[in-house]
Amino acid sequence: MGELRLMKGNEALAEAAIRAGCDGYFGYPITPQSEVIEYLMAEKPYDRTGMVVLQAESEVASINMLYGGGATGKKVMTSSSSPGISLMQEGLSYIAGAEIPCVVANVVRGGPGLGDIQPAQSDYFQSVKGGGHGDYRLIVLAPSSVQEMSDFVPLAFDLSFKYRNPAMIVTDGLIGQMMEKVELFDPVPRLTDEEIKEKYPWATNGKPKGKERRIITSLDLDPHRQEEHNWHLQAKYQRIEEDEVRYEMLQCDDADYIIVAYGSSARIAQKSIQLAKAEGIKVGLLRPITLWPFPKKPIHELVEKGIKGFLSVEMSAGQMVEDVKLEVGGQTKVEHFGRYGGVIHSPEEVLEALKKQIIGE
Amino acid sequence: MAELTVQDIIKPENLVYKKTKLMTDKALSYCPGCGHGTAHRIIMEVLEELDKEHETIGVAPVGCSVLAYEFMNVDMQQAAHGRAPALATAIKRLWPDKMVFTYQGDGDLAAIGTSETIHVCNRGEQIVIIFINNGIYGMTGGQMAPTTLPGMKTSTSPYGRDVHMMGNPLKMTELIAHLPGTFFVSRQAVHTPSAVRKAKRAVRKAFDNQINKKPGVSFIEIVSNCNSGWKMTPLDSNVWMEENMFPYYELGDIKVDGKIVDKD
Numbered sequence: 001m002g003e004l005r006l007m008k009g010n011e012a013l014a015e016a017a018i019r020a021g022c023d024g025y026f027g028y029p030i031t032p033q034s035e036v037i038e039y040l041m042a043e044k045p046y047d048r049t050g051m052v053v054l055q056a057e058s059e060v061a062s063i064n065m066l067y068g069g070g071a072t073g074k075k076v077m078t079s080s081s082s083p084g085i086s087l088m089q090e091g092l093s094y095i096a097g098a099e100i101p102c103v104v105a106n107v108v109r110g111g112p113g114l115g116d117i118q119p120a121q122s123d124y125f126q127s128v129k130g131g132g133h134g135d136y137r138l139i140v141l142a143p144s145s146v147q148e149m150s151d152f153v154p155l156a157f158d159l160s161f162k163y164r165n166p167a168m169i170v171t172d173g174l175i176g177q178m179m180e181k182v183e184l185f186d187p188v189p190r191l192t193d194e195e196i197k198e199k200y201p202w203a204t205n206g207k208p209k210g211k212e213r214r215i216i217t218s219l220d221l222d223p224h225r226q227e228e229h230n231w232h233l234q235a236k237y238q239r240i241e242e243d244e245v246r247y248e249m250l251q252c253d254d255a256d257y258i259i260v261a262y263g264s265s266a267r268i269a270q271k272s273i274q275l276a277k278a279e280g281i282k283v284g285l286l287r288p289i290t291l292w293p294f295p296k297k298p299i300h301e302l303v304e305k306g307i308k309g310f311l312s313v314e315m316s317a318g319q320m321v322e323d324v325k326l327e328v329g330g331q332t333k334v335e336h337f338g339r340y341g342g343v344i345h346s347p348e349e350v351l352e353a354l355k356k357q358i359i360g361e
Numbered sequence: 362m363a364e365l366t367v368q369d370i371i372k373p374e375n376l377v378y379k380k381t382k383l384m385t386d387k388a389l390s391y392c393p394g395c396g397h398g399t400a401h402r403i404i405m406e407v408l409e410e411l412d413k414e415h416e417t418i419g420v421a422p423v424g425c426s427v428l429a430y431e432f433m434n435v436d437m438q439q440a441a442h443g444r445a446p447a448l449a450t451a452i453k454r455l456w457p458d459k460m461v462f463t464y465q466g467d468g469d470l471a472a473i474g475t476s477e478t479i480h481v482c483n484r485g486e487q488i489v490i491i492f493i494n495n496g497i498y499g500m501t502g503g504q505m506a507p508t509t510l511p512g513m514k515t516s517t518s519p520y521g522r523d524v525h526m527m528g529n530p531l532k533m534t535e536l537i538a539h540l541p542g543t544f545f546v547s548r549q550a551v552h553t554p555s556a557v558r559k560a561k562r563a564v565r566k567a568f569d570n571q572i573n574k575k576p577g578v579s580f581i582e583i584v585s586n587c588n589s590g591w592k593m594t595p596l597d598s599n600v601w602m603e604e605n606m607f608p609y610y611e612l613g614d615i616k617v618d619g620k621i622v623d624k625d
Contacts, residue, residue: 024455052454057480061447064440064477068448071438072418074455094441193456204436206416206459215430217421217439 003184009149009175010035012182013079013105016153018045019187022103023074024052026065028084031117032173033107036079049190059084063091063104070100071216073196073203075157079105081173082123083114086131092166093132096233097218101160103153104138105169107176110342118342119173119264124319127170128292135230137237139167139244140291142262146180154185163240164202170291172315174264174344246289247298251277255284257358258302259350260324261313262288265338269313271347276354283354291320299327309333309358313350316340333358381406383414383434390428392499394595396585397425399551400493401432401464403561407568408435408460417460418452420445422474424466425499433464443474446481449488460571462489467508468498471533478533485542485577489567492534492580495587496606503590507531510609515590530609534582538616544577545570546616550584550607552599563614577619584610 007015014036017025025045027037037055045051056062062078069076080088085106095102106127110120125131127140139159141152152169160167197205207213220226248266251273252258261269266287276283286302288295299310309332312321318336325334337353339345355361383405391397408417414435421429423442430437440448445463453461470478470492481488497515498504505515505522508530512521522530538546545567549560560583567579584606588598614622 024451026451052451054450054454056447057476060444061450061477061480064444064447065451067440067444067451068420068438069451069455071448072452072455076451076455090441091444098439204418204438205456206418207414207434207436209415213434214436215439216437217430219427219439 001183002186005182005184006179007146007182008035008177008179009143009146009171010107010177011039012146012150013153013169014039014043015184016150017077018043018049018051019185020154020157021049021075021188021190022051022077022157023190024054024065024069024076025078026054026056026062026069026076027078028056028059028062028080030059030081030084032109032176033079033081033105035176036105049187051190059087060091063088063095066102066104067091067095067098067100070095070102071098071203072205073200075190077103077105079107081107081109082111082120085123085126089126089132092138093134093136094218095166096132096136096138097134098216099164100166100216101157101164102166103156103160103169104166105171108170108172110340116342117173119315119344120340120342121172121263121265121314121338122316122319122340123170124291124314124316127168128294136233137165137240137292139163139165139240140170141167142170142289142291143175144263144266144287146175146178146182149175150182150184154188159244163236165236165240170263172264241293244290245293245295245297247295248287248289249298250285250287251282252284252286252302254282256282256308257354258284258286258307258310259313259354260286260288260310260320262291262320264344265313265315268345268347269350272350272354275347275351281359288320294323296327299324303328303331307332309335311354311358312336313345314338315344381409383409385432385434387431389432391425392589394586394588394598395425396495396551396583397493399557400491400560400583400585401429403551403557403564404462404464404491405433407561407565410565411568411572413460413568416458417462418456420448420452420461420463422463422465422469424469426464426466426493427500429464443469443472444477445469446474446477446486446490450481450484450486453486453488457487460489460568462491464491465493466499467492467494467496467506471507471531478537479540482537482540482578482580483542485544487571487574487576488578489571490578490580491564492582493585494582494610495585495590496530497587497590499587499590503587507533510605532610534580534615537578537580538621542577543580543616544575544619545579547580547614548582548584548610548612550602550612552586552602582610584612
């Protein structure tokens with residue numbers, strides 16, 4: 001068993017970065033995620049593992065530091081919250097276009113605009129539909145516990161290097177700020193410079209002797225070559241959709257109704273399905289762990305089993321519900337419920353919504 | 362005696378100049394008469410002389426030199442507009458023994474990238490910044506730049522830059538020279554053989570500073586022409602540059618070994 005600690009979600013994320021062999025963290029303070037860089041600065045990872053930690057002048061600079069650092073084959077990471085993540089969208093588009101691995105965590109807060117600093121899930125569209133310009137995708141992981149805030153950091157790095165694609169951890173102020181017991185994984189050593197050169201021949205860390213120089217760019221002025229590059233990206237996204245879908249199902253086997261919820265909402269819905277069970281209502285929970293690639297197949301299978309209705313529960317005005325509707329394809333009822341703008345729904349409210357909107361009581 | 366032909370002259374013993382192998386054979390995309398090609402060449406010559414071909418990572422900007430990576434035969438990255446110093450910061454922090462440089466134009470470095478420029482200099486990153494100032498946005502077709510001179514006509518200041526309406530030309534180099542994080546700051550040109558020699562010496566000093574881990578940024582501004590954007594012949598543009606740009610953007614070292622040069 002790994003080391004047990006009581007930690008905030010943001011701290012678990014930071015500790016996991018050090019343990020995952022991250023080479024560099026570049027970030028800018030914003031509530032409710034500033035504990036990430038505070039923890040890293042206090043922890044002196046440059047003494048522990050040689051990891052670089054730098055407070056950038058803006059989120060724009062942070063994401064471009066990831067672009068430069070990631071393009072040398074190093075494991076780089078940043079974190080921010082909604083307004084800061086909006087500022088990073090240009091950089092994410094370049095990074096996706098140039099196929100650079102990196103990890104970005106978004107501890108989502110209420111919006112739009114400066115919004116507030118309370119938890120929300122209203123950045124779903126931005127995360128999974130491409131918040132920046134051009135046709136690209138991020139691999140998006142949604143932890144629903146402090147444990148997963150730790151576990152998903154190495155997973156995000158692995159996926160981002162496997163596919164040379166930016167990976168995003170989308171969480172919210174609730175999971176970022178709450179404390180839970182975490183079992184920390186054993187530290188993985190950082191790769192040496194020689195190992196990086198060996199593993200990632202595409203990386204720009206000094207032209208190898210007797211070989212061509214490497215170029216990292218997202219530019220190609222020839223539209224036909226640019227289209228070909230886009231085809232290559234799309235083929236990669238298709239492989240990710242086939243191989244990397246992750247989700248969890250609770251009480252779905254004999255369910256009449258399904259709640260679809262991720263992150264904090266999934267934690268709340270866990271209680272709602274227990275309350276429903278006590279009242280004799282059979283409700284299951286489908287929790288997408290990867291928001292992109294979205295778990296389409298389990299929804300298709302649930303529809304085939306004759307589920308009578310789906311309630312998409314999100315702390316937003318209804319974003320993921322569009323993807324649920326797309327997969328259900330009009331074959332049964334799909335509704336959205338959620339409090340938003342920083343307000344968190346209660347398990348009882350979710351159950352009431354299920355009764356009213358889906359069961360029709 | 363047979364007549365001498367060109368082929369008779371092309372012999373190793375007659376060689377007076379050779380293109381550095383750190384420039385690729387690709388034809389430059391710059392307009393004939395533009396200073397970019399010369400600026401590229403002297404940087405690459407310096408890196409070859411320093412034997413840093415395999416130890417260098419360069420960062421290209423957005424602007425006319427967006428394709429610098431096509432011509433510079435070292436590992437290269439292409440940054441988003443204005444962000445090259447952010448990329449270079451991370452590269453240098455993660456690979457402290459490598460040579461890291463950015464190559465940026467005036468729109469990139471002194472307008473959209475002002476924040477990145479100021480902060481990379483303020484943090485004193487051990488990198489080289491090459492800043493090409495031609496007082497105009499060349500690639501997008503000759504719009505007003507932060508460095509456009511008062512009264513100068515561009516496509517977005519068609520009646521001349523009115524400083525009351527459009528602001529004043531920004532002397533970014535003097536600005537960053539006063540930050541403790543800059544170690545060597547110099548303004549050069551590449552329009553005459555002697556200017557090229559001086560500019561190359563400055564570039565060499567900048568990379569020497571990086572090799573010797575001198576604290577702070579080595580920053581070279583190269584005041585250059587944009588004959589297409591300025592709508593002049595190459596020769597006229599060089600004369601115009603000497604008569605108009607140099608009085609405002611005075612050539613020479615501004616800060617050496619971390620100390621502002623006393624011009625009096």
